[in-house]
Amino acid sequence: MFRRLRETIKQLNVDVNNVANCGKAKRLRRTLLAIGLPLAIIGFLGAFACFVLFVTAGSDAFDENGFTSRLLVPFLLIMPCAVLGGIGAMLSSLGFKIVVTGYTTGLINETVGNNCPQCGSSFTSEMQFCPKCGKKLKNDCAFCGHTNNYKHAYCEKCGSKLD
Numbered sequence: 001m002f003r004r005l006r007e008t009i010k011q012l013n014v015d016v017n018n019v020a021n022c023g024k025a026k027r028l029r030r031t032l033l034a035i036g037l038p039l040a041i042i043g044f045l046g047a048f049a050c051f052v053l054f055v056t057a058g059s060d061a062f063d064e065n066g067f068t069s070r071l072l073v074p075f076l077l078i079m080p081c082a083v084l085g086g087i088g089a090m091l092s093s094l095g096f097k098i099v100v101t102g103y104t105t106g107l108i109n110e111t112v113g114n115n116c117p118q119c120g121s122s123f124t125s126e127m128q129f130c131p132k133c134g135k136k137l138k139n140d141c142a143f144c145g146h147t148n149n150y151k152h153a154y155c156e157k158c159g160s161k162l163d
Contacts, residue, residue: 005094029098036091043085050078117150125149139163 008028053074061071115122121132128138138147139162146157154161 025098025102029095029102032091032095032098036088036093036095039088040085040092041088043081043083043088046081047078047085050074050081054078 008024051074054071057071057074061068114125116130116133116135116137118135119130119133121130123130123137129136137150139150139152140147141155141158141160141162143160144155144158146155148156148162152162
């Protein structure tokens with residue numbers, strides 16, 4: 001189960017810009033959070049309850065044969081509960097990482113997307129040159145004449161390599 005989960009997350013992160021908010025990522029993060037959060041809560045609450053029962057067992061936790069079930073049951077159950085809580089926390093963490101990735105890619109596109117590569121000054125998409133340093137922000141295709149963003153390596157219209 002975890003091998004496929006890790007491979008799926010790696011595939012989603014290949015093209016973070018387009019994939020982080022796609023339907024598959026949304027379904028995966030919803031599933032991870034729906035399974036992980038309850039597991040983490042139940043596991044850690046169970047481990048805490050076992051710890052409290054173990055610590056507060058008192059003198060009646062011992063009899064002439066040794067330990068009673070009042071001491072042994074919490075002692076034996078604390079580790080499985082903690083492991084269950086750890087697995088739930090890990091699944092929840094993976095789900096939250098997908099949420100954060102989706103949010104930050106959108107934020108980066110909004111803020112960094114229209115900054116001059118030379119001086120960092122912001123510009124609007126209509127501008128041909130940076131208003132602060134004069135850097136050319138558009139590339140004209142030598143083949144078809146289409147005006148492209150400076151970030152593009154190939155023409156949007158004809159696919160020719162830009163200089």
